[in-house]
Amino acid sequence: MSLTNKILLGMVLGVIVGIVFNLLLGGAHSPPTQGVGLVVKTYLIDGLFDIVGQIFISSLKLLVVPLVFVSLVCGAAALGGQSRMGALAGKTLGLYICCTSFAVALSIACAVFIQPGAEVNIPTSSNFTAPEIPSIKQTLIDIVPSNPLQSMVETNMLQIIIFSILFGIAISRTGGEASANLMTFFNNLNDVIIKMVMMLMQLAPYGVFCLLAKLFSTLGVGVIIDLAKYFFTVVFVLFLHGIGVYGALIKILSGLNPIIFFKKMQKVMLFAFSTASSNATIPITLRTVEHDLGVDNKVASFSIPLGATVNMDGTAIMQGVATVFIAQAYGIDIGIAGYLMVVLTATLASIGTAGVPGVGLVTLTMVLQSVGLPVEGIALIIGVDRLLDMIRTGVNVAGDAVVAVIVAKSEKMLDIERYNNPSLNVENEKA
Ligand code: ASP
Numbered sequence: 509m510s511l512t513n514k515i516l517l518g519m520v521l522g523v524i525v526g527i528v529f530n531l532l533l534g535g536a537h538s539p540p541t542q543g544v545g546l547v548v549k550t551y552l553i554d555g556l557f558d559i560v561g562q563i564f565i566s567s568l569k570l571l572v573v574p575l576v577f578v579s580l581v582c583g584a585a586a587l588g589g590q591s592r593m594g595a596l597a598g599k600t601l602g603l604y605i606c607c608t609s610f611a612v613a614l615s616i617a618c619a620v621f622i623q624p625g626a627e628v629n630i631p632t633s634s635n636f637t638a639p640e641i642p643s644i645k646q647t648l649i650d651i652v653p654s655n656p657l658q659s660m661v662e663t664n665m666l667q668i669i670i671f672s673i674l675f676g677i678a679i680s681r682t683g684g685e686a687s688a689n690l691m692t693f694f695n696n697l698n699d700v701i702i703k704m705v706m707m708l709m710q711l712a713p714y715g716v717f718c719l720l721a722k723l724f725s726t727l728g729v730g731v732i733i734d735l736a737k738y739f740f741t742v743v744f745v746l747f748l749h750g751i752g753v754y755g756a757l758i759k760i761l762s763g764l765n766p767i768i769f770f771k772k773m774q775k776v777m778l779f780a781f782s783t784a785s786s787n788a789t790i791p792i793t794l795r796t797v798e799h800d801l802g803v804d805n806k807v808a809s810f811s812i813p814l815g816a817t818v819n820m821d822g823t824a825i826m827q828g829v830a831t832v833f834i835a836q837a838y839g840i841d842i843g844i845a846g847y848l849m850v851v852l853t854a855t856l857a858s859i860g861t862a863g864v865p866g867v868g869l870v871t872l873t874m875v876l877q878s879v880g881l882p883v884e885g886i887a888l889i890i891g892v893d894r895l896l897d898m899i900r901t902g903v904n905v906a907g908d909a910v911v912a913v914i915v916a917k918s919e920k921m922l923d924i925e926r927y928n929n930p931s932l933n934v935e936n937e938k939a
Contacts, residue, residue: 510933511709512775518717519782525717526724529553533725557722564715565783567708571701571791573660576813577672578698579794583809584676585691596919600811603911604819605855610753611821612854615745615828616847622744624737624829625836628888647860665787665817665863669810705791716782723894731891739892742829743899746822750903754910762917764927772800772933773909777902784897786816786863786904797909800933802926803916811915815908820858822900822907823868826893827854827875834876834885846879853878868900869893 509517533545533553540546587593642650651666653659659667679690732739755766776796780789794812797803831850835842842850857871869890873883916922926932 511712512778514713515716515775515778515782518713518715519720519778522717522720522782523724525721526727527729529721529725530727530729553722553725557718557725559718560714561719561722564711564719565785565788567711567715568779568783568788568791569663571705571708572787573663573668575701575705575791575794576665576668576809577660578694578701579805579809580669580672580813581676581679581694582691582698583806584673585679585687585694586676587806588677588680592919596807596915597810599915599918600807600814600911603914604815604907605859607753607757607907607911608819608821608824608855608858609851611745611749612824612828612851614749614753615742615825616832616850618745618748619741619829619832620847622737622741623836624741625833628833628837663787665813669813669817673810702795705795709792712779716778719782727894729895732895735889735892738829738833738889739896741833742826742896745825745829746899746903749821749825750906754906757910758913761914762922764913764917764924768928768930769801769910769913771930772796773906776905776909780901780905781898784865784894784901786820786901786908788864789901789905790816790863793905793909797912800926801909801913802923802932803912804921804923807916807919807921808912811912812908815911816863816905818859819908819911820861820863820868820900820904822903823861823871824854824858825903826868826896826900827857827872830872830886830889831875831879831881834881834888835879837888838882838885840881842879842881849879850875863901863904865897865901866893868897 529548533540533549540549584593587596650664651670653664653667653671656667656671658664659671679687679694681687682690751770755770758764758766758769773796776789776793779792780786783789786793790813793816794808797808797812798805828850831842831854835846853875857874858868860874861867861871869886872886876883876885913922913927917924
């Protein structure tokens with residue numbers, strides 16, 4: 509069985525086992541206090557499943573900083589500060605911003621039409637308090653690292669990207685033997701880290717099973733029923749954007765076959781779904797985009813880590829629908845100007861959302877505040893957010909890969925034969 513199918517099987521079994529345990533044991537609301545139920549909960553769900561699930565996430569995260577640093581140094585050194593570098597960065601960022609703004613506009617249009625918040629009862633007391641959002645000024649200052657080691661320790665992706673690019677350019681500009689030796693060294697190191705990615709990927713089916721079994725045994729899916737209209741509106745727009753819009757973009761802007769893209773990206777989306785973290789998925793996204801889709805390392809090593817940090821179309825979609833939902837639930841009309849403001853702030857909020865689970869809900873406060881909606885409204889949707897987080901993270905990472913493919917194609921840095929070759933799949937590589 510291929511690795512993708514094994515992961516898929518792990519995912520389905522994990523969800524089923526989790527739901528069964530939830531029904532038998534009572535989930536988070538009424539956990540078992542004695543007997544077999546307590547033993548299963550303590551040793552299996554909170555024990556084995558939790559341990560294997562956490563180890564799986566850590567094994568992915570451990571690769572992120574070394575991989576992004578080494579891969580980006582290789583990419584930037586190979587480009588060597590050529591004039592194409594600016595064009596490449598500009599196109600990537602421009603496409604990220606356009607796609608995200610379009611995603612928000614689409615989500616608002618669908619939510620206004622479907623009216624998910626029309627008959628919602630607002631609870632009198634709410635336990636959601638707004639977190640503090642850093643100012644734009646501080647965010648801009650923080651892009652440049654004052655201590656690159658600290659950036660790496662804290663996995664501050666933007667700072668790592670800046671440092672790696674500068675370092676790579678400096679290597680190529682130094683010239684002579686120093687340049688050549690360092691480039692060989694970093695290219696060799698890159699190969700070694702990729703081998704580690706391949707090795708740790710083999711853990712995925714078991715990790716995915718345990719993560720989902722643990723999650724669904726505590727969460728249950730009953731929460732969806734109360735918020736069905738909101739939940740399915742978000743899911744509908746995520747699919748519309750993730751398949752329809754991305755498929756059309758690949759076809760129109762690069763003339764490539766979108767079905768091949770989705771087939772090859774399947775495993776990446778499964779990783780994103782089960783970890784709910786674009787950051788933790790970077791190693792798999794980067795490898796798939798380069799190896800399976802044929803995007804040159806010079807484009808992929810920049811666009812994938814950057815996208816995992818700033819490009820969150822799925823998150824922006826959730827924020828668009830959530831804002832309309834909360835406005836409808838509270839009976840507040842924010843008007844056309846309000847919706848335009850939401851497009852702007854949700855795009856900014858998704859840029860500011862870190863690629864880790866649950867942050868999209870936190871940055872939603874910024875969007876709500878910008879149009880004067882009550883932040884406590886978030887309490888209405890918090891129950892289904894974890895499930896939505898998993899699905900939207902899949903869209904987030906797919907969006908990064910779409911842009912990488914389009915930019916690479918336009919810069920003649922896409923190996924089209926590789927893209928079209930169905931047997932080129934990272935999972936067939938030897939671990
Ligand atoms: N979990 C999302 C991601 O990592 C971010 C979010 O929407 O909370 O892409």
